Amino acid sequence: MNPLAIELNDILKGTTVFELLSDFGKRFFFPKGIVTQSAEAKQKAHRFNATVGMATLGPDPLYMKTMKEWLPSLTAGEIFPYAPTPGVPALRELWKEEIYAKNPAAAGKNISLPLVTTGLTHGISTIADMFFDKGDKIVIPDMFWGNYRLIFEGRCEAEIVSFPFFSEEGGINMAGLESALRAQSPEKTALILNFPNNPTGYSPSVSEVEQITALLVKLAEEGRKLLVISDDAYFGLFFEEDTCTESVFGFLADAHENILAVKVDGATKEELAWGFRVGFITYGGKGLTDEHYTALLKKTGGAVRANISNSSKLGQSLIYNILKDPSHKAQKDESVKLMKVRYLKVREALAKYSPDCILKPLPFNSGYFMTFIVEGKSSEALRLFLLEEYGIGTISIQDKYLRVAYSSVDEDDIAPLYELLEEAAEKL
Amino acid sequence: MNPLAIELNDILKGTTVFELLSDFGKRFFFPKGIVTQSAEAKQKAHRFNATVGMATLGPDPLYMKTMKEWLPSLTAGEIFPYAPTPGVPALRELWKEEIYAKNPAAAGKNISLPLVTTGLTHGISTIADMFFDKGDKIVIPDMFWGNYRLIFEGRCEAEIVSFPFFSEEGGINMAGLESALRAQSPEKTALILNFPNNPTGYSPSVSEVEQITALLVKLAEEGRKLLVISDDAYFGLFFEEDTCTESVFGFLADAHENILAVKVDGATKEELAWGFRVGFITYGGKGLTDEHYTALLKKTGGAVRANISNSSKLGQSLIYNILKDPSHKAQKDESVKLMKVRYLKVREALAKYSPDCILKPLPFNSGYFMTFIVEGKSSEALRLFLLEEYGIGTISIQDKYLRVAYSSVDEDDIAPLYELLEEAAEKL
Numbered sequence: 001m002n003p004l005a006i007e008l009n010d011i012l013k014g015t016t017v018f019e020l021l022s023d024f025g026k027r028f029f030f031p032k033g034i035v036t037q038s039a040e041a042k043q044k045a046h047r048f049n050a051t052v053g054m055a056t057l058g059p060d061p062l063y064m065k066t067m068k069e070w071l072p073s074l075t076a077g078e079i080f081p082y083a084p085t086p087g088v089p090a091l092r093e094l095w096k097e098e099i100y101a102k103n104p105a106a107a108g109k110n111i112s113l114p115l116v117t118t119g120l121t122h123g124i125s126t127i128a129d130m131f132f133d134k135g136d137k138i139v140i141p142d143m144f145w146g147n148y149r150l151i152f153e154g155r156c157e158a159e160i161v162s163f164p165f166f167s168e169e170g171g172i173n174m175a176g177l178e179s180a181l182r183a184q185s186p187e188k189t190a191l192i193l194n195f196p197n198n199p200t201g202y203s204p205s206v207s208e209v210e211q212i213t214a215l216l217v218k219l220a221e222e223g224r225k226l227l228v229i230s231d232d233a234y235f236g237l238f239f240e241e242d243t244c245t246e247s248v249f250g251f252l253a254d255a256h257e258n259i260l261a262v263k264v265d266g267a268t269k270e271e272l273a274w275g276f277r278v279g280f281i282t283y284g285g286k287g288l289t290d291e292h293y294t295a296l297l298k299k300t301g302g303a304v305r306a307n308i309s310n311s312s313k314l315g316q317s318l319i320y321n322i323l324k325d326p327s328h329k330a331q332k333d334e335s336v337k338l339m340k341v342r343y344l345k346v347r348e349a350l351a352k353y354s355p356d357c358i359l360k361p362l363p364f365n366s367g368y369f370m371t372f373i374v375e376g377k378s379s380e381a382l383r384l385f386l387l388e389e390y391g392i393g394t395i396s397i398q399d400k401y402l403r404v405a406y407s408s409v410d411e412d413d414i415a416p417l418y419e420l421l422e423e424a425a426e427k428l
Numbered sequence: 429m430n431p432l433a434i435e436l437n438d439i440l441k442g443t444t445v446f447e448l449l450s451d452f453g454k455r456f457f458f459p460k461g462i463v464t465q466s467a468e469a470k471q472k473a474h475r476f477n478a479t480v481g482m483a484t485l486g487p488d489p490l491y492m493k494t495m496k497e498w499l500p501s502l503t504a505g506e507i508f509p510y511a512p513t514p515g516v517p518a519l520r521e522l523w524k525e526e527i528y529a530k531n532p533a534a535a536g537k538n539i540s541l542p543l544v545t546t547g548l549t550h551g552i553s554t555i556a557d558m559f560f561d562k563g564d565k566i567v568i569p570d571m572f573w574g575n576y577r578l579i580f581e582g583r584c585e586a587e588i589v590s591f592p593f594f595s596e597e598g599g600i601n602m603a604g605l606e607s608a609l610r611a612q613s614p615e616k617t618a619l620i621l622n623f624p625n626n627p628t629g630y631s632p633s634v635s636e637v638e639q640i641t642a643l644l645v646k647l648a649e650e651g652r653k654l655l656v657i658s659d660d661a662y663f664g665l666f667f668e669e670d671t672c673t674e675s676v677f678g679f680l681a682d683a684h685e686n687i688l689a690v691k692v693d694g695a696t697k698e699e700l701a702w703g704f705r706v707g708f709i710t711y712g713g714k715g716l717t718d719e720h721y722t723a724l725l726k727k728t729g730g731a732v733r734a735n736i737s738n739s740s741k742l743g744q745s746l747i748y749n750i751l752k753d754p755s756h757k758a759q760k761d762e763s764v765k766l767m768k769v770r771y772l773k774v775r776e777a778l779a780k781y782s783p784d785c786i787l788k789p790l791p792f793n794s795g796y797f798m799t800f801i802v803e804g805k806s807s808e809a810l811r812l813f814l815l816e817e818y819g820i821g822t823i824s825i826q827d828k829y830l831r832v833a834y835s836s837v838d839e840d841d842i843a844p845l846y847e848l849l850e851e852a853a854e855k856l
Contacts, residue, residue: 011723016688016713020616020655021727022584025558030726030733035513054509061508068507072500079496080489081482082702085463118546118705121737129583130453150734156450188448227448260444274510275741277546277705288443295439298458299449305458306578309549312740313703 002154004029028154033146034395037383041393048409048417049393053198053368054274055339056408062338063272064331070321078317083310086301087116087280091320095280098323099263102236105250106284111263112293114280115300118311120233123264123279124192125151126303131190131227132156138190139180141165141172143362143371145198145231146397165200170363172208178215186224191216193248194231196238196367199395199403203366209244213251220258228252232265234367237336239343243365253284260285267319269368272335276315339368342406342414346370349418359402359425368407372421374400377428386424392417430582432457456582461574462823465811469821476837476845477821481626481796482702483767484836490766491700492759498749506745511738514729515544515708519748523708526751527691530664533678534712539691540721542708543728546739548661551692551707552620553579554731559618559655560584566618567608569593569600571790571799571829573626573659593628598791600636606643614652619644621676622659624666624795627823627831631794637672641679648686656680660693662795665764667771671793681712688713695747697796700763704743767796770834770842774798777846787830787853796835800849802828805856814852820845 001009005027012018018026038051045051055062086092095114100106117123132138134157140148142162152158161183163176181189193212195203204212220226230249238245252261266279283296304310322328343365350361358377364370374382383396395403409417429437433455440446446454466479473479483490514520523542528534545551560566562585568576570590580586589611591604609617621640623631632640648654658677666673680689694707711724732738750756771793778789786805792798802810811824823831830849837845 005727008723008727011719015716015720016653016686017711017716017720017724019653020559020618020688022557022559022561022564024561024731025727028558028727028730028734030513030730035733039512052510060504063504063508068504071502071507074499076488076491076496079499080491080701080703082480085458118736118739121733122735125735129450130456131448131450133450133452136450147733147737150730154730155734190448225444225447258444260448273508275508275738277736277738277740283445285444288445291439292443292445295436296445299433299436299453299456302456302458302578302582303452305463305549305575306456306583307550307553308546308705308736309575310703310705311546312705312743314742315740 001027002029004032031146031150037395038393041387044387045391045393047391048413050405050409050417051393051395052405052408054408055272055335055368057338058410061272061274062335064322064335066325066327066331067273067318067322070318074317074321079314081313083116083313083316085305085310086297087114087311088313088316088320091316092116094320094323096282099282103246103250105246106253109254109284110288110290111253112283112297114282115297115304116311116316117266117279117281117304118308119277120231120264120266120268120279121147121151122308123266123281124229124231125155126281126300126307127229127262127264128152128156128158129303130300132158135159136188136190137161137184138192139163139184140192141177143197143200144194148192166363172204172212174211174215177212181219188227189219189224190227190229192229192231194233195248196234198234198367199369199371199397199401200362201364201367201369201371202362203238203243205242206244209246209248209251212248213255216252216259217256220256224258226259227262228259229262229264232263234269235265236270237339237368238366239340240365249282249284254286257285257287271319271322273315273319276318277312278315278319339407341411342409345411345414346406346418349415353422357422357425359421369403369405371397372402372404374402374425377425382425382428385428386421390420390424392420429455430457432460459574459578465823466821469815472815473819473821475819476841478833478837478845479821479823480833480836482836483700483763483796485766486838489700489702490763492750492763494753494755494759495701495746495750498746502745502749507742509741511544511741511744513733513738514725515542515739516741516744516748519744520544522748522751524710527710531674531678533674534681537682537712538716538718539681539712540710540725542710543725543732544739544744545694545707545709545732546736547705548659548692548694548696548707549575549579550736551694551709552657552659553583554709554728554735555657555690555692556580556584556586557731558728560586563587564616564618565589565612566620567591567612568620569605571625571628572622576620594791600632600640602639602643605640609647616655617647617652618655618657620657620659622661623676624662626662626795627797627799627825627829628790629792629795629797629799630790631666631671633670634672637674637676637679640676641683644680644687645684648684652686654687655690656687657690657692660691662697663693664698665767665796666794667768668793677710677712682714685713685715699747699750701743701747704746705740706743706747767835769839770837773839773842774834774846777843781850785850785853787849797831797833799825800830800832802830802853805853810853810856813856814849818848818852820848
């Protein structure tokens with residue numbers, strides 16, 4: 001059991017609460033990690049706070065102006081009533097069109113109607129409930145969002161099997177991926193891919209996506225049943241020319257009868273609407289008919305109903321209206337451009353790092369983050385040193401990596417931030 | 429397994445989807461019942477739609493005017509960012525004050541800080557996860573919201589044990605409640621009470637609440653460990669003088685060391701904000717210290733994080749602002765008054781029913797609904813007859829009861845609606 005759960009259980013032992021808790025209740029805890037480190041940063045990072053997975057502009061969230069302008073125009077019917085459990089029908093249809101528009105590889109492939117979830121996490125936890133029994137395994141590259149552990153291991157008592165994300169040459173470790181998959185049960189081999197990746201900010205090249213697809217098809221042809229989840233939380237924030245700008249989902253949606261592809265995405269980051277809690281689950285599999293999709297969506301909708309009944313109507317109405325707004329594309333392009341400028345500033349700043357610096361950036365080209373390996377020192381010690389001495393908030397992972405969310409640092413602050421990071425690493 | 433689940437599984441058999449589904453996925457389905465019947469009514473009930481648990485005024489939801497007026501005044505910081513996993517701190521503090529203000533019996537008792545959930549259902553499903561293992565039992569009076577079955581039985585594989593809600597004299601069946609509780613394991617006896625009740629619209633009298641409290645304390649004194657969940661979804665809508673206008677939670681929060689009281693409530697109905705998805709979980713138990721509550725809330729917060737990450741910031745900001753608005757109390761009183769007028773019209777209409785009418789109302793005095801026993805006829809046949817021949821939407825339960833949501837019928841329409849109900853029952 002997790003030491004944090006044991007700590008909480010020790011406090012509760014001797015009370016009726018402890019006697020009444022389920023196994024789930026006994027093993028649960030509130031993770032330290034990103035949430036706790038962000039809370040610390042919020043209090044102490046008076047200079048730069050590069051902890052949270054949001055995009056900011058000055059003191060404000062980087063939101064779309066028309067989204068706020070839409071608020072007073074909404075009708076009472078768009079704000080107050082319940083939304084249907086699987087989501088507002090017009091929004092689901094529209095999001096499906098968006099998926100096709102953003103993913104040319106999905107063209108002509110029969111995918112399900114997206115089902116609305118209360119944000120990305122809810123999409124992943126719903127899929128975890130639907131497909132993972134106690135003891136099932138899921139393959140995840142070793143750089144992953146900490147909440148996966150709480151979802152797959154904490155909730156479902158499944159087991160995360162990881163492999164080194166990057167090969168020594170710097171791209172995705174295809175050999176590691178293949179052997180991790182081959183070590184799984186041929187009756188159920190599950191994989192989750194999160195591109196742009198949290199925490200590294202890496203997205204694969206077109207050639208890498210082709211290799212991943214070919215590998216999965218090969219395994220499927222050998223008779224292996226595969227569940228492949230694309231966590232596309234940071235979709236669209238691609239900053240380099242050779243990056244694949246499509247979800248792996250589009251390539252797998254019609255690849256082989258033995259592959260069920262699942263796309264989990266949402267308005268959270270794509271539409272700069274973090275607190276709205278509007279996400280989507282979309283299924284794709286070769287040979288699946290509309291009747292199959294309807295049955296699967298009814299099951300998934302039942303799981304949603306037994307969990308949260310339905311998702312925010314107000315959030316769904318706003319996302320629908322913004323997507324329909326003629327100025328939407330220009331606004332979105334502008335926000336991506338703004339993030340790209342920050343990305344380029346990070347690249348510029350890193351180019352000036354001394355070769356002796358103990359901070360070695362992992363490959364990154366997209367999303368909100370970049371991550372350093374902290375060579376020969378504790379990344380947690382560095383995080384605390386940065387926070388206490390410099391007023392800079394970052395995230396330490398496994399006492400080895402330091403994640404920097406440059407998405408929440410203004411353009412002009414990037415150079416000074418990275419200079420201070422180098423200085424602190426040297427002084428530590 | 430539920431026949432609807434079997435039906436969906438039969439469609440999916442032979443696909444990779446079916447091979448990959450977990451036990452949870454295999455047993456899930458989308459319930460017919462209220463959701464499906466409401467969808468039918470939405471299409472066909474051209475005259476009156478008395479199906480859904482919302483309050484309406486003409487074609488609109490019955491919302492608070494200032495809530496809509498608040499929308500344009502919200503700052504970007506109140507709209508777009510993530511809310512903390514356990515909820516916006518100021519809203520949690522304020523809701524705790526509200527609980528004390530609305531429940532004098534809770535005065536001076538040390539209860540936990542409320543934890544924000546994505547609506548009432550999410551509060552109940554989170555408690556179900558935290559406290560119910562496969563095979564555990566929960567006692568529920570036999571008139572209950574259908575989603576309880578999907579949550580406790582579907583999600584957690586617990587077992588619902590029910591007893592007849594009403595005694596032959598018309599009030600709560602105290603003897604039935606006691607024997608149902610005594611039949612449970614003394615190590616864990618769980619009970620959920622939903623007042624005002626869905627579907628009957630019944631709330632207990634002060635004397636009944638005292639009897640319930642005394643019974644639970646007696647069982648606790650005998651060494652029985654009790655989990656008592658108050659589902660206060662419809663709290664505040666009390667229309668008769670002798671009704672207890674407080675939650676059972678306030679009486680139990682400090683009643684005995686062997687009782688853990690849980691209050692699940694929310695803005696959904698209390699603040700006329702159905703689609704916002706803002707609910708709360710609050711714990712109360714004698715002898716529990718702040719340290720105990722913090723530990724329990726950390727566990728519960730972990731469960732929320734591994735499920736949905738966090739709840740709508742926009743919804744929470746609106747609820748906070750409306751609660752702080754000086755006009756709030758007057759607006760809320762007005763909406764309760766409007767519902768009471770409808771209630772009194774229902775009473776008036778029923779007083780005119782012939783003694784031979786096969787529609788016999790169950791006791792009701794609060795909330796959104798009232799329910800008829802349909803004597804000697806199928807309530808489902810009556811529902812379909814009403815829908816097809818009269819354009820009236822109602823809900824049939826167990827082919828025996830007919831639920832009428834007068835909350836969504838305007839004052840002047842109540843008398844004609846009830847006349848038509850009687851006429852249809854006669855003609856059937």
